Amino acid sequence: MSGVRVLVGTKKGAFVITADGKREKWEVSGPHFAGWEIYHLKGSPVDPNRIFASQTSGWFGQIIQRSNDGGKTWEQPGIKPGEPTTTPEGMPMGESNKFVYDASSAPLTTHQWYDGTQHPWEFKRVWHLEPSLTDPDTVYAGVEDAALFRTTDGGQTWHELSGLRGHGSGPKWAPGAGGMGLHTILLDPKNPNRIFIAISSAGVFRTDDAGKTWRPTNRGLKSEYIPDPTAEVGHCVHRIAMHRSRPDVLFMQKHWDVMRSDDAGESWHEVSGNLPTDFGFPIDVHAHEPNTIYVVPIKSDSEHYPPDGKLRVYRSRTGGNEWEALTKGLPQSNCYVNVLRDAMAVDSLDKCGIYFGTTGGQVYCSADGGDNWAPIVRDLPAVLSVEVQTLP
Numbered sequence: 001m002s003g004v005r006v007l008v009g010t011k012k013g014a015f016v017i018t019a020d021g022k023r024e025k026w027e028v029s030g031p032h033f034a035g036w037e038i039y040h041l042k043g044s045p046v047d048p049n050r051i052f053a054s055q056t057s058g059w060f061g062q063i064i065q066r067s068n069d070g071g072k073t074w075e076q077p078g079i080k081p082g083e084p085t086t087t088p089e090g091m092p093m094g095e096s097n098k099f100v101y102d103a104s105s106a107p108l109t110t111h112q113w114y115d116g117t118q119h120p121w122e123f124k125r126v127w128h129l130e131p132s133l134t135d136p137d138t139v140y141a142g143v144e145d146a147a148l149f150r151t152t153d154g155g156q157t158w159h160e161l162s163g164l165r166g167h168g169s170g171p172k173w174a175p176g177a178g179g180m181g182l183h184t185i186l187l188d189p190k191n192p193n194r195i196f197i198a199i200s201s202a203g204v205f206r207t208d209d210a211g212k213t214w215r216p217t218n219r220g221l222k223s224e225y226i227p228d229p230t231a232e233v234g235h236c237v238h239r240i241a242m243h244r245s246r247p248d249v250l251f252m253q254k255h256w257d258v259m260r261s262d263d264a265g266e267s268w269h270e271v272s273g274n275l276p277t278d279f280g281f282p283i284d285v286h287a288h289e290p291n292t293i294y295v296v297p298i299k300s301d302s303e304h305y306p307p308d309g310k311l312r313v314y315r316s317r318t319g320g321n322e323w324e325a326l327t328k329g330l331p332q333s334n335c336y337v338n339v340l341r342d343a344m345a346v347d348s349l350d351k352c353g354i355y356f357g358t359t360g361g362q363v364y365c366s367a368d369g370g371d372n373w374a375p376i377v378r379d380l381p382a383v384l385s386v387e388v389q390t391l392p
Contacts, residue, residue: 006345008363009039009384010031010382013030013034017376032053042131049069050067051070052066053065056126167205167213169232181200199237200236201237221259238254243290258283258295274321281343282341282344289369291319292315293315311335313330351367354370362380
């Protein structure tokens with residue numbers, strides 16, 4: 001029987017949670033990297049044993065960790081077995097810290113890259129890791145401040161896809177409340193040259209030539225909090241999602257508004273419908289039903305908790321506009337947690353499982369598409385990300 005591996009990044013470490021295909025009994029491994037902020041973990045879709053993790057510290061900087069055995073052991077790519085992982089001063093070592101900014105050959109030694117005049121530009125963290133759909137050694141990384149990197153050697157070296165920041169709209173980008181992070185990377189399974197990314201607060205961008213050139217795809221977005229509500233860039237997009245069978249259909253949770261595009265981002269229209277509030281962070285799509293989508297509304301941009309203290313996932317089976325509250329097994333009183341943008345995921349088993357983690361340290365699973373929920377673990381540190389690998 002196939003199974004699942006749930007990868008959970010938290011404020012104080014990573015957890016690997018596994019079960020068989022029934023998804024009834026869960027085994028928890030962790031915390032890995034205890035005490036460190038693990039902003040995101042994601043497994044390779046072509047190698048079930050390969051996982052990458054974003055390990056961050058305000059003191060030591062950014063480290064990329066890799067596991068080749070499903071999270072049992074970890075390594076910093078570029079460091080040979082037996083070699084130290086830190087300098088005598090306690091600074092991290094390894095090629096995994098060398099993110100090369102395209103305008104210079106100077107590498108990162110901690111979490112800085114350098115332009116042609118050797119002025120440092122520090123980035124705070126890797127927000128999101130997106131492994132290739134076809135190559136286990138190729139991974140994309142979105143960082144804060146917003147830029148996109150790629151490795152083709154399993155994380156040993158990372159090079160910027162500089163066409164994104166070279167687009168020319170960069171001076172108009174601004175940080176959202178959580179920073180100016182490149183937080184979403186979607187790879188088109190039908191067109192290897194097409195990638196979508198989202199930045200808070202800039203919007204959605206698309207490349208059709210594997211990252212050489214980019215253009216904003218935000219027509220139809222409206223944001224009352226910026227000087228020009230219909231500007232080409234400047235929109236605070238929280239998350240975008242697609243179904244593998246329909247990569248031209250995109251769904252978006254925006255800073256206010258749930259949106260949909262049916263033309264690969266060329267235009268967007270609102271599908272918030274009867275949601276109790278159209279503010280939230282995550283959005284995801286059912287593995288087998290491309291018109292079934294999930295969001296977790298929270299009260300407002302200043303009150304990051306569920307309306308009325310009731311934790312409710314909302315599901316639309318019609319691609320938006322018509323929504324139903326999913327509550328069975330979720331706390332319906334005195335619940336004031338949040339669900340962050342990377343903290344929802346789905347598996348691809350026959351009965352699609354839906355997962356999400358909260359800032360209160362709970363990770364919930366529904367093994368029947370959202371009808372019934374149960375916590376698979378609770379009392380973790382605040383959950384930053386949830387990803388799922390379906391195991392053979």
